[in-house]
Amino acid sequence: MDRVATGVEGFDALVEGGLPMGSNILITGAPGTGKSIFALEYAYQGALKGENSLYISVDSSLPMLRQQAKTFGWDLESLEKQGKLFLLQVPLNQMKFDLFAMIEKVKKEINAKRIVFDSLATFSINLDLFTIPLGYAGSIASSVSVNGSGEDSTVKDRGDKIFYTGNSAERMIFLILAELRNLGTTNIVITYGDLSGQKLTVDGVSEFECDGIIHMHNELIGAKHVRTMSVLKMRDTNHSPYVHNIEIKNGIVVRPAEEL
Numbered sequence: 001m002d003r004v005a006t007g008v009e010g011f012d013a014l015v016e017g018g019l020p021m022g023s024n025i026l027i028t029g030a031p032g033t034g035k036s037i038f039a040l041e042y043a044y045q046g047a048l049k050g051e052n053s054l055y056i057s058v059d060s061s062l063p064m065l066r067q068q069a070k071t072f073g074w075d076l077e078s079l080e081k082q083g084k085l086f087l088l089q090v091p092l093n094q095m096k097f098d099l100f101a102m103i104e105k106v107k108k109e110i111n112a113k114r115i116v117f118d119s120l121a122t123f124s125i126n127l128d129l130f131t132i133p134l135g136y137a138g139s140i141a142s143s144v145s146v147n148g149s150g151e152d153s154t155v156k157d158r159g160d161k162i163f164y165t166g167n168s169a170e171r172m173i174f175l176i177l178a179e180l181r182n183l184g185t186t187n188i189v190i191t192y193g194d195l196s197g198q199k200l201t202v203d204g205v206s207e208f209e210c211d212g213i214i215h216m217h218n219e220l221i222g223a224k225h226v227r228t229m230s231v232l233k234m235r236d237t238n239h240s241p242y243v244h245n246i247e248i249k250n251g252i253v254v255r256p257a258e259e260l
Contacts (some may be wrong), residue, residue: 001236004114004186007045008038010254014108014231014240020211023235024177024187028201031192034227034248037072038216039116039188040065044074048082054106054185056156058090058122072250088111092126099130101178107183116178120191121202123176124169132175175189177209182244200232211235216246229254 012018019025027035036059043053057065065087069076079085086106107115117123120179123130124216165197180187191201199205200215207213212234218227227246231239242257 004046004051006038006042008041008048008252008254010244010256011038011229011252013256014244014254015212015234016237016239019186019188020235020237021186022153022181022184023211024181024189024209025212025214026206026210027188027190027214028193028207030037030218033216033230034246034252035190035216036060037068037117037216037248038214038252039118039190041072041074041250043085043114043116044069044076044079047079047112050084050233052084052086052110053114053116054088054103054110054112055116055118056085056088056090056103057118058092058126059119062087062089074251083110086112088092092125092129093125095129096131098133100133100176103179104183108205112185115183115185115187115188117180117187118190119177120173120176120206124173124203127169127172130172132172132179149202157253169203173203173205174209177206212237 002021003016004021005012005018018046027038030045040055043055045072046053055065056176060068066076075083080087086109088102088106090099106112177189180189189206191198191203191206193202193215200213215230215232216227217229218225220226227248228243229246230243233239240257244257245255247253249254
């Protein structure tokens, strides 16, 4: 299988050299576990090696992302000027924004090979702002049933595409993940874990729809908080079954399990 090396120190050895090409990989965990840093480093390392990257931010402002990168010595702005990296801020002040049309547009403009979506949790909270295409007429869209008038409260026909405009978080998450997979890029998708510890994700859907799951933790051991990571699943990959200690230095550093 073709693989995409993340460039995150110590991680690729856990997944046979990298992520399966063309897959959606979910990163989940509580706040402060390093999810966004891991994803930003994935995009940055890709841009450095000629695999142009698109970072879609629903959570953080772009100046905040650039400033965070500078603390690790990453020059995002230089890569942006070269067209190797694109930071896309999703507007949360527009109604019925066609998010996927924007993603497709930027992906084609920079010939992106890697995409980061940060995050599903914030996206689902604001889902009433977005429309998502169900597919082109003749394929996915042809199987969508609407009432006799040709439209209902959740499905709208706009020329050659049919858009979902409903308020089901689970449905919207399913659609955005399907649309990302159809792009042929290798994607990292961030979400939050359930703080009660009862669910792996707050949406309860993405862990089943993604090809891989990276679970990040921030655990209190004695008097010290220790960050750890585990790979819960990875399609067609003999991945590490262990919990690995991680540190945040010049980015994420994943330690071999033997060093725990």
